[in-house]
Amino acid sequence: MAVYAHSPHADLPPPKSTVGVVGWLKKNLFSTPVNSALTIVALTFLCWTIPRLIEWALINADWLGTTREDCSREGACWVFVAVRIKQFLFGFYPGSEYWRVVLSFSLVGFLVAWLLIEKTPRKGFVAFLTIFVYPVIAYILFYGGAFGLPVVETHRWGGLMLTLILATIGMFCALPIGIILALGRRSSMPIAKSVSIVFIEFWRGVPLITVLFMSSVMLPIFIPEEVNIDKLLRAIIGIIFFESAYMAEVVRGGLQAIPRGQYEAAEALGLSYWKTMLFIILPQALKLVIPGIVNTFNALFMDTTLVLIIGLFDFLAVMQSAFADPKWLGFSVEGYVFVALIYWIACFSMSRYSQYLERKLHTGH
Amino acid sequence: MTERQDAKQISTEVMVELRGVHKWYGDFHVLKDINLKVFKGERIIICGPSGCGKSTLIRCMNRLEEHQRGDIIVNGVTLDNDLKGIDQVRRNIGMVFQQFNLFPHLTVLENCCLAPIWVQKKPRREAEAIALKYLERVQIANQAAKFPGQLSGGQQQRVAIARSLCMSPSIMLFDEPTSALDPEMIKEVLDVMVDLANEGMTMLCVTHEMGFAKTVADRVLFMDAGEIIEENEPHAFFDNPLSERTKLFLSQIL
Numbered sequence: 001m002a003v004y005a006h007s008p009h010a011d012l013p014p015p016k017s018t019v020g021v022v023g024w025l026k027k028n029l030f031s032t033p034v035n036s037a038l039t040i041v042a043l044t045f046l047c048w049t050i051p052r053l054i055e056w057a058l059i060n061a062d063w064l065g066t067t068r069e070d071c072s073r074e075g076a077c078w079v080f081v082a083v084r085i086k087q088f089l090f091g092f093y094p095g096s097e098y099w100r101v102v103l104s105f106s107l108v109g110f111l112v113a114w115l116l117i118e119k120t121p122r123k124g125f126v127a128f129l130t131i132f133v134y135p136v137i138a139y140i141l142f143y144g145g146a147f148g149l150p151v152v153e154t155h156r157w158g159g160l161m162l163t164l165i166l167a168t169i170g171m172f173c174a175l176p177i178g179i180i181l182a183l184g185r186r187s188s189m190p191i192a193k194s195v196s197i198v199f200i201e202f203w204r205g206v207p208l209i210t211v212l213f214m215s216s217v218m219l220p221i222f223i224p225e226e227v228n229i230d231k232l233l234r235a236i237i238g239i240i241f242f243e244s245a246y247m248a249e250v251v252r253g254g255l256q257a258i259p260r261g262q263y264e265a266a267e268a269l270g271l272s273y274w275k276t277m278l279f280i281i282l283p284q285a286l287k288l289v290i291p292g293i294v295n296t297f298n299a300l301f302m303d304t305t306l307v308l309i310i311g312l313f314d315f316l317a318v319m320q321s322a323f324a325d326p327k328w329l330g331f332s333v334e335g336y337v338f339v340a341l342i343y344w345i346a347c348f349s350m351s352r353y354s355q356y357l358e359r360k361l362h363t364g365h
Numbered sequence: 366m367t368e369r370q371d372a373k374q375i376s377t378e379v380m381v382e383l384r385g386v387h388k389w390y391g392d393f394h395v396l397k398d399i400n401l402k403v404f405k406g407e408r409i410i411i412c413g414p415s416g417c418g419k420s421t422l423i424r425c426m427n428r429l430e431e432h433q434r435g436d437i438i439v440n441g442v443t444l445d446n447d448l449k450g451i452d453q454v455r456r457n458i459g460m461v462f463q464q465f466n467l468f469p470h471l472t473v474l475e476n477c478c479l480a481p482i483w484v485q486k487k488p489r490r491e492a493e494a495i496a497l498k499y500l501e502r503v504q505i506a507n508q509a510a511k512f513p514g515q516l517s518g519g520q521q522q523r524v525a526i527a528r529s530l531c532m533s534p535s536i537m538l539f540d541e542p543t544s545a546l547d548p549e550m551i552k553e554v555l556d557v558m559v560d561l562a563n564e565g566m567t568m569l570c571v572t573h574e575m576g577f578a579k580t581v582a583d584r585v586l587f588m589d590a591g592e593i594i595e596e597n598e599p600h601a602f603f604d605n606p607l608s609e610r611t612k613l614f615l616s617q618i619l
Contacts, residue, residue, distance in 0.1 A: 264429050265466035265525075269480035269532060270455040279479060283470050363470055363512035 057337070068328060080331040081338045084322050088338075091158015091313050100149065101161050104141040108134060108168070116353065118360075131172075154232040158313035160342065162232075166239060166304040166314065171297050173240045178247025179286075183277060185248065186255055196248070203245035208303055211238040216310035235307050243300045250292035254285030287361045294354040298347045315339060376405040379438075380536055380567050381426055386435035388421060395421050396432065397591040403536075408568045410578040410599070413588035414614060419571045422588070423538045426569070427458045440535065456484065459529030463541040465521040467513035467528070473500065474509040477528045485532065492531070499527040503557050519550030523557055530561075537561065539570040573618055575603060587611045 017023060030036040060075025063082070071077035081088070090098055111130045114120050142165070145151045157165070184196030203211070215234040223229070258281055266276040286293070308317040319335045322328065381403040388396040395418045403409060411419045424430040425437060428444050428451045437444040439454045468476050477496035481487045487495070500506040503523040505516075513521050522542055529537060539558065543551045555577050562568055562581040572578065578585055578599050585602040587595040587610075595602070595611045603619075606612045 259464075259466075261462060261464050261466035262468065265460075265462065265468070267429060268427055268455060268458070268460040269528070270452055270484045271480060272452075275483050279483065280468055284468075287470065361470070363514055 068331075076334050076337070077331055078334060078338075080322075080328055080334050084328075087159060087322065088315065088318055089160045091162055091318055092156040093152060093158070093161065094150075094156070097144075097150070097152055100141045100144070100152075104138045105161075105164065107137065154230055157232065159318045160315040162307075162312060163301075163304050163315040166236060166307065167301045169236055170239045170243055170300045170304070174243040174247045174296070174300065175293065177240065177244035179251050179282065181244060181248035182251035182255055185252055199241075200245045200248050203242050204249070206242075208239070208242050208306055209309060211242050212306055212310050214238075231310065232312060235310060235312060239300070239304065243296060243303070246296050246299070247293070250289050250296055251285065253292065254287075254289035255281065257288050258285055287358070290354050290358050290361075294350055297350055301347060301350075302343065315342065376407075378405040379403070380405050380407075380440060381569075382436075382438045383425075384436045384438075386425065386432050386437060388418075388425065388430065388432045388434075395591050396425070399435070399593060401586075401593070403567060403569065405535075406565045406567055408562050408566075408581050408583050409570070409586060410582040410584070411569065411571045411586045411588060412573055412578070412614075413594075417588045418591040419588045420540050423460075423540060423569050423571060426536075426538060427455050427460055429460075456532060457534055458536045458538060459532060459534035460538045461522070461525050461529055461540065461542045463544050465513070465518070465525045465545070467521055467525055469513050472510055472512055473505070473516070473524050476513065476524060477531045480528075481531050496527070496531050499530045500524070502530075502560075503527045517550060518546045519553045522546065522550075522554045526554075526557055526561070536567045536569070539568065539572065541571050541573075543572065543574055575619065579603065587614065589614070 017026065029039045056075045058075075060072075061078055062071040062075070063078050064070065065079040066083060068077070068079070070079050086095070086098075090101060093101060108130070111126060111134060114126045115123060115130065120126075140146050140149065142157070143152060143154070181196045181200055184192045185200065187193050187196070212235055215238040216231060219229070219234060262280055262284070263276065266280045271280070304314055305316045307314050308320075313321065316339055319339050323332045323335060379402050381401070383399050383401040386396055386399040387394070399422060411422065413419045421430055425432045425444075426439060432444075440457050442450045442454050444450060444454060467473075468479070471479065474493060474496055477500065478489065478492040481492040481495060482489055485492075497506055497509065500509055503526055505520055505523050505527070508516060508520060508524075513524065516524065526542075542558070543554050546554065551574070555574060558568075558570070558577070559581055568581075570577075570582075582599045585597060585599050586593050587602070587606075587608075589610050595606065595608050597607070602611075603615065606615055
């Protein structure tokens with residue numbers, strides 16, 4: 001038996017070699033011989049490629065001009081992109097009406113920013129505007145035919161504008177439909193359950209290209225000729241159904257991770273099924289699957305490029321059609337890099353926002 | 366623990382009545398012919414070995430579990446598939462779980478306000494006032510703005526009790542409320558429960574805290590293999606158990 005002297009021991013600083021730059025390098029880059037070797041190999045590779053890339057894309061690149069003769073051909077020829085930028089952004093939308101597209105996107109950008117940024121007042125009212133009022137305004141602005149705005153047929157829509165329209169509508173609709181389907185699939189009601197399962201398994205089992213192709217080529221054969229559903233609308237519906245099936249499974253994953261006790265506590269308090277879902281289960285389940293939801297959003301954003309096969313000219317398709325211009329043959333690398341950069345910026349922003357959201361919603365459990 | 370108050374007159378008003386209740390999980394017969402009357406203001410402790418059906422029994426009383434045969438009548442409402450009846454019963458019965466089951470994405474205050482606002486349709490301000498009153502009573506009002514994940518187990522369980530009380534139930538069910546707690550936190554939760562008992566709340570509590578049982582219980586039920594084996598006043602139950610199974614059980618836990 002022993003009694004140990006109990007005098008307060010002063011807090012000592014941690015050993016020098018474990019903190020600061022040296023500690024960080026040691027811990028993260030040179031912790032073992034293998035890691036040290038990998039670090040050196042990776043650094044060598046980066047030193048070898050990055051300067052060449054910068055040289056090509058920025059230092060030796062040509063930025064100004066109007067024809068291919070303005071490109072010295074040493075580096076990238078961004079003149080190609082600059083000359084055709086309007087077409088890349090707006091497709092074949094009439095130039096005099098560009099302001100409608102810009103106004104519409106600025107409006108939704110403003111509304112969404114209002115909703116996403118913390119501490120802005122009256123979020124409920126703005127959400128109502130975004131969900132119920134904005135779509136009407138956007139339709140009138142894009143399509144026209146009211147308030148003296150000339151009609152712009154959907155086959156003239158194209159470029160980044162079309163990509164953003166497809167992606168935004170797809171995301172806004174796929175998430176709520178996916179949530180309903182996920183709840184349906186876990187429902188104890190046999191009809192809701194089987195309808196959800198059949199829907200999800202059907203749309204998940206078919207490639208998106210097939211869906212788009214069917215909507216564009218097969219559907220007109222089956223429906224009467226007088227009923228003329230717009231091609232773009234058919235593509236959008238196809239994308240929404242397809243993506244909502246994936247979204248449903250992502251959300252279901254989150255629902256399954258919620259412990260039984262949460263349902264029981266809500267039931268014991270007398271909350272109804274829908275209130276339990278709305279206030280207790282979905283907030284937790286959706287938070288858990290933010291990475292999966294953003295993953296699906298990113299995939300949806302990329303998938304919109306497939307509308308090319310039914311003759312819609314999205315951002316990538318407009319770019320590819322520009323490669324065929326005899327005046328600008330041989331600039332596909334610049335084109336693809338530009339397209340990739342735009343897609344990357346959009347997806348990376350979504351990814352960063354989702355990480356911020358995860359941190360914000362973390363409540364220490 | 367506060368001392369037990371003087372023996373009181375138990376009301377003759379029946380709060381919960383079980384008549385010939387049977388329940389099966391698949392082929393497993395978990396409750397066998399349970400008959401029980403709980404009177405207003407009565408404090409009943411249910412104990413028994415693991416898997417004897419004691420949790421299932423109290424979970425049947427607010428229809429977290431469905432019984433297959435017999436009648437359960439709570440406050441005059443017979444529990445069957447009628448959802449309105451179930452809702453009515455659940456508004457009347459509060460339940461506290463072993464794992465607390467607080468809603469981790471809501472603050473302590475929001476946990477307490479949610480049901481009063483959305484089930485009882487109280488205005489938010491009123492619901493918050495009630496919540497703070499009960500949080501005060503379980504001595505945790507100063508933590509109202511925190512999330513459950515930031516509290517200790519004992520604090521979480523006290524919040525769970527306050528959350529139930531906010532619905533002003535006439536019956537409280539406790540399903541092993543202290544079993545998931547570190548030893549030094551058990552007392553703070555039991556103290557709250559003793560206070561509640563002394564205020565005349567009708568309580569059914571599944572627990573192995575025998576000290577607590579002796580302090581507050583009017584009756585102790587001993588269950589084994591889905592049946593109520595023995596039922597007695599607490600001192601008699603612990604000092605002179607009648608059946609062999611009860612004796613064996615008590616020798617193992619005491």
